[in-house]
Amino acid sequence: xxxxxxxxxxxxxxxxxxxxxxxxxxxxxxxxxxxxxxxxxxxxxxxxxxxxxxxxxxxxxxxxxxxxxxxxxxxxxxxxxxxxxxxxxxxxxxxxxxxxxxxxxxxxxxxxxxxxxxxxxxxxxxxxxxxxxxxxxxxxxxxxxxxxxxxxxxxxxxxxxxxxxxxxxxxxxxxxxxxxxxxxxxxxxxxxxxxxxxxxxxxxxxxxxxxxxxxxxxxxxxxxxxxxxxxxxxxxxxxxxxxxxxxxxxxxxxxxxxxxxxxxxxxxxxxxxxxxxxxxxxxxxxxxxxxxxxxxxxxxxxxxxxxxxxxxxxxxxxxxxxxxxxxxxxxxxxxxxxxxxxxxxxxxxxxxxxxxxxxxxxxxxxxxxxxxxxxxxxxxxxxxxxxxxxxxxxxxxxxxxxxxxxxxxxxxxxxxxxxxxxxxxxx
Numbered sequence: 001x002x003x004x005x006x007x008x009x010x011x012x013x014x015x016x017x018x019x020x021x022x023x024x025x026x027x028x029x030x031x032x033x034x035x036x037x038x039x040x041x042x043x044x045x046x047x048x049x050x051x052x053x054x055x056x057x058x059x060x061x062x063x064x065x066x067x068x069x070x071x072x073x074x075x076x077x078x079x080x081x082x083x084x085x086x087x088x089x090x091x092x093x094x095x096x097x098x099x100x101x102x103x104x105x106x107x108x109x110x111x112x113x114x115x116x117x118x119x120x121x122x123x124x125x126x127x128x129x130x131x132x133x134x135x136x137x138x139x140x141x142x143x144x145x146x147x148x149x150x151x152x153x154x155x156x157x158x159x160x161x162x163x164x165x166x167x168x169x170x171x172x173x174x175x176x177x178x179x180x181x182x183x184x185x186x187x188x189x190x191x192x193x194x195x196x197x198x199x200x201x202x203x204x205x206x207x208x209x210x211x212x213x214x215x216x217x218x219x220x221x222x223x224x225x226x227x228x229x230x231x232x233x234x235x236x237x238x239x240x241x242x243x244x245x246x247x248x249x250x251x252x253x254x255x256x257x258x259x260x261x262x263x264x265x266x267x268x269x270x271x272x273x274x275x276x277x278x279x280x281x282x283x284x285x286x287x288x289x290x291x292x293x294x295x296x297x298x299x300x301x302x303x304x305x306x307x308x309x310x311x312x313x314x315x316x317x318x319x320x321x322x323x324x325x326x327x328x329x330x331x332x333x334x335x336x337x338x339x340x341x342x343x344x345x346x347x348x349x350x351x352x353x354x355x356x357x358x359x360x361x362x363x364x365x366x367x368x369x370x371x372x373x374x375x376x377x378x379x380x381x382x383x384x385x386x387x388x389x390x391x392x393x394x395x396x397x398x399x400x401x402x403x404x405x406x407x408x409x410x411x412x413x414x415x416x417x418x419x420x421x422x423x424x425x426x427x
Contacts, residue, residue, distance in 0.1 A: 001013065001015060002014075002018075004415065005030040005033055008025060008028055008030060010022075010055065012024075015406065015417070026046065026053050027046065027049065027065075028048065028049045030045070031048070032044075032076060033045070035078075036083075037078065037081065037082040038082045040057055041054055041082060042055050047073050050072050050073040052073070052087060053065050054100065068089060071089045072089055073088070074090055074092070075088035076088075079124075080120050080144060084144075086118075088111060092111050092112065094108060095107070095129070108129065111129060111131060112137070112160065114130055114160060114162060116162035116164065121165045122165065122168070122169055124144060126141055126143060128140075128141050129141075130160050132160075136154055137154065137155045137157045137159070137160040138155065139151075139153055139160075139174065139186070140152045153190035155174055155184060155186075156195070157182065158177070158180065159177040162175055166210050166231075167211075167214045170188065171185050171187065173208060174186060178205060180200075180204050181202070182195065182196075185217075202222065203310070206312055207219075207311055207312055207313060207314045208220070209323070210316075211316045211320040211339070212316055216228050216229065216230065216316075216339065217234075218316070218323055223310065224309065225242070226311055226323075228339075240325065240337050240344070242311070242327040242330060244295055244297050245292050246293045247293075251343070251344040251345060251346060251347060252346045252347075253288065253289040253291070253347045254383045255287050256285075256286060256351050257285055257286070258284045259283055260282060283387070286385060295330050296333075297329055298329050298331060299329070300328075309327075309329045310327065310328055311325055316339075318362060318364070321338070321340060322337065322366075324337075326354055331354060332349060332352065332353055334366070334378075335347050336366065345380075346378065346383075350368075351370070355368075355369050355370055356369050358399065358407075360404040361400055362403065364379060365404075366378040367398055367400065367407060368398075373392075373393055373394055393416060394411050394412065395410070396411055396412060404420070405420050406420060
């Protein structure tokens, strides 16, 4: 099933036919919606009103309303079991845990407002929460069954920026704000396993990603490099740089080439011209560029905050074989690295800035968009540019279905479903 919001209405459709299955009306304009893990419930948060409404797909007449009152609401999300809702109040005064089954309410104080201050383990058993009290950083680990506190410990950080469980749930990565390069690895019982710092006195960590196998931890930083730590010694085993000139003979550079179709207007009817102008006004394809290749570089403004420089996005493929990266001052390029050979595999140089990229959850296939009317796909076999057959549609972001058989392309006020060819999926 697929859910969409139109102001205060929630529309549930069949993902294959797009037929409307359910239509729900909320009390105000929906700010955020989220499926439960078993897809039986969906929550709709209305942050301006401090309200959350929950709808049941099995029992359309059943619904739940949670009102946080004057304390306000800035975030709402499901717990992994799909039966508890975690609401974060304004100014991060507390997190309220609401149970749909027992109607019980639990309160967690001192959550820290940071980049990623809350994370659940992949098996749904534990929740790690960053806290700030008495001008110090702490991490609390809760058991999700009954929300009792398992561990509480102070972290060796000045200003904790984020935390993330390894996929196997054995290690918790905690990192410092961008003012200092510092990565801390903790065990489930709060022991500090290792500390990693690549350099000092410069802007530090910008992005973090675990490999699905939990064997690698990738750290992107403001110095335009990605460092790969191994899970045994927590030492660096590889360093991926993003040079302006690519001369690696084993890497393939795909350059997007745009062109307008050469069709004589004398041979076309008015209808043909209308269709052609809307669907095929600008075609694009990939050419393999001969090496060396110069990648366009934008020099950031040193006087502005949050400079557009460094590795802001990292993503491993589902089999941990590849990792895709984006360096902000080379905003039109996506870099794909081979984790078995620890080298650059491919670079996709687009004509526009990369808006979003995401791996197929089942196969080593990368989808990306640049804010135009095209979807781009990379796999080890090559690249393809696909025109979206909808007039005026611009792809701002995308999201794969868990099966990898389809993906949602999201525009400003429209969305489009893209279905993968069955023969292509079997390759």
